[in-house]
Amino acid sequence: MSQAVQHEVQAARNGVAVCDRSDWGRILVSNADRLRFLHNQSTNSFSLRQPGEGCDTVFVNSVGRTIDLVTAYVMDDAVLLLVSPQRRQAIVPWMDRFIFFADKVTLEDVTDSTGTLTLVGPDSDRLIEKLGAADLVGQPYGTHRTFTIDGIGDGESVRIAVGSGLAIAGYTLFTSREAIAPLQASLVTWGAVPLNEAGWEQLRVEQGRPTADQELSEEVNPLEAGLWHTISLSKGCYIGQETIARLHTYKGVKQQLWGVKLATLVEPGSTVLSGEDKVGKLTSCIPTAEGAIGLAYIRTKSVEAGVQTVQIAGTAGVLVPLPFVSHEYI
Numbered sequence: 001m002s003q004a005v006q007h008e009v010q011a012a013r014n015g016v017a018v019c020d021r022s023d024w025g026r027i028l029v030s031n032a033d034r035l036r037f038l039h040n041q042s043t044n045s046f047s048l049r050q051p052g053e054g055c056d057t058v059f060v061n062s063v064g065r066t067i068d069l070v071t072a073y074v075m076d077d078a079v080l081l082l083v084s085p086q087r088r089q090a091i092v093p094w095m096d097r098f099i100f101f102a103d104k105v106t107l108e109d110v111t112d113s114t115g116t117l118t119l120v121g122p123d124s125d126r127l128i129e130k131l132g133a134a135d136l137v138g139q140p141y142g143t144h145r146t147f148t149i150d151g152i153g154d155g156e157s158v159r160i161a162v163g164s165g166l167a168i169a170g171y172t173l174f175t176s177r178e179a180i181a182p183l184q185a186s187l188v189t190w191g192a193v194p195l196n197e198a199g200w201e202q203l204r205v206e207q208g209r210p211t212a213d214q215e216l217s218e219e220v221n222p223l224e225a226g227l228w229h230t231i232s233l234s235k236g237c238y239i240g241q242e243t244i245a246r247l248h249t250y251k252g253v254k255q256q257l258w259g260v261k262l263a264t265l266v267e268p269g270s271t272v273l274s275g276e277d278k279v280g281k282l283t284s285c286i287p288t289a290e291g292a293i294g295l296a297y298i299r300t301k302s303v304e305a306g307v308q309t310v311q312i313a314g315t316a317g318v319l320v321p322l323p324f325v326s327h328e329y330i
Contacts, residue, residue, distance in 0.1 A: 006289050008199035012168060016123035017195035018187045021165075021172075022115035022180055025088030029095075030078035032104040038072065038079060041098055041239055043222060045232040049074045054142025054161055056230045058222040059091065064243030065218040067094060069210065069227060071172075073144050073161055080159075080174070082116065086212040098239070115180035119187065120170040120195060120203065127190050128171055133160045136171070152183050166207045167323035205286050205293055208259055208322025214268065214283045215257060215295055223253045224297065226325025255280065255297040256327050259320040262292040266312045272296050273311045282312055295322075303327075 011017040029038060039046040044057035053074050059067035068087040073080040083091050092107050099105045119127060125137045133147050144161035152158065156179040164170025175183060188194060195203075210216045210225045222230060223244065233248060247253055258280075260272070265285055272280035279302040285294035298307070298319065310317045 002198075005196075005198045005202065008193055008195045009202050009288075011193035012120040012195055012199070012203055014122065016119055016121035016127060016192045017199070018184055018192040019118045019120060019195040019200050020115070020180065020184060021082075021118050021200075022111075022177065023085045024111075024116055025081075025083040025085065025091065025109065026111045026114050026116065026174070027081040027083060027088075027092060027095075028078045028108040028110055029081060029105065030108070031106045034079050034105055035074070037095075037099070037103065037105045039235065039238065041095065042070070042072075043227075043231045043238065043240075043244070044072075045235040046072070046074075046079075047235070051076045052144060053140075054144055054163070056142075056227070058227055058230045059094070060222065060240035060244070061218060062239055064221045064240035064247070066216045066220050066222055066225065067091065067218070068212055069216060069222075069225075069230070071142070071163070071165065073142065073159070082165075082172070084212040084216075113177055114174060115177045117173045117175075117180060117184055117187070118164050118170060119173070119192060120164045120166060120168050122169050123191070124164075124170045127187055127192060128160065130190055131158070131160065136160060136162055149183070152179050152186065156183070158183065166203055166209055168203070168207065202286055202288055205284050205295055206259070206288070208257060208295060208324040210257060210295070210325070211284075215297075220297070221247065221253075223247050224255050224257065226257045226322065226327060228326045228328060253300055255299050256303055257283075257322065257325050258296055258298045258303070259322045260294045260296050260310065260312065260317040261290075261320055262294060262312065262315050262317045264315050265292045266294065266315050266317075268294070270313045272298060272317075274302060274307045274309075277302070279307060279310065293320075 042057040071082040141163045159174040280298040
């Protein structure tokens with residue numbers, strides 16, 4: 001792990017860092033039936049959402065397996081979805097399959113014309129105040145408003161939302177693609193440390209935010225991924241709802257996402273062992289200043305039996321909880 005990455009990560013933990021997430025997809029869902037459509041197509045509740053609110057939600061297939069973890073921001077006339085880079089090309093066609101003739105729903109991929117910056121760290125509030133958005137400080141996750149920022153383009157409009165996408169304080173900012181560079185330059189001038197891909201990946205793994213094609217796939221349901229905060233258990237029918245409700249009712253979650261501290265790097269996909277028993281599979285692994293850390297799915301029965309130390313490819317590991325996920329039945 002390089003000293004530069006260590007510096008970025010420490011800034012996010014103890015100060016403030018800024019990460020360019022413009023490669024993430026941005027999808028606008030508009031027209032009269034937009035909230036009903038999202039309510040019926042993903043795990044969280046949208047029917048009573050008001051403009052200025054936001055939440056995390058998961059798109060799942062008909063058997064409750066994961067398509068993507070998405071953050072949704074409800075606006076006056078549309079809902080903006082922030083989707084994983086790996087799912088940008090697939091998610092619009094996937095959603096379009098469920099728009100029927102009488103549905104008033106319009107989908108627009110605005111990724112190329114827009115950009116996203118994320119502030120991460122306990123000092124994020126100070127920078128938000130400098131942007132003139134002090135009224136967002138202390139507001140619930142997903143709360144967002146549009147601001148005109150002086151000195152960023154010609155009175156550029158910036159949508160600022162509470163939340164970093166991690167279990168660390170922060171904010172997510174949306175603006176035009178042309179305004180991203182000057183906006184980031186201003187944030188750096190005010191003290192934000194640029195957080196690059198390697199730094200974001202370390203924080204993601206340490207926090208336990210699952211990502212597409214590693215922790216999230218059509219082999220995993222959102223309860224196994226620990227995404228309880230994205231799921232409404234009372235909103236009624238949606239795609240995959242029957243499977244998820246049954247798993248909850250009968251406590252049928254067979255595996256859970258955990259962190260694993262390791263002495264050395266291990267190849268993702270490796271089997272996790274407890275003695276001679278196969279108890280899970282490693283999905284991510286990265287170096288840190290304190291050694292390697294990974295993410296792994298561990299059999300629920302093994303966790304309940306008290307398994308804490310494991311072996312992966314001949315390397316000893318210790319299971320650790322993850323701030324972003326929950327193993328609670330709620």
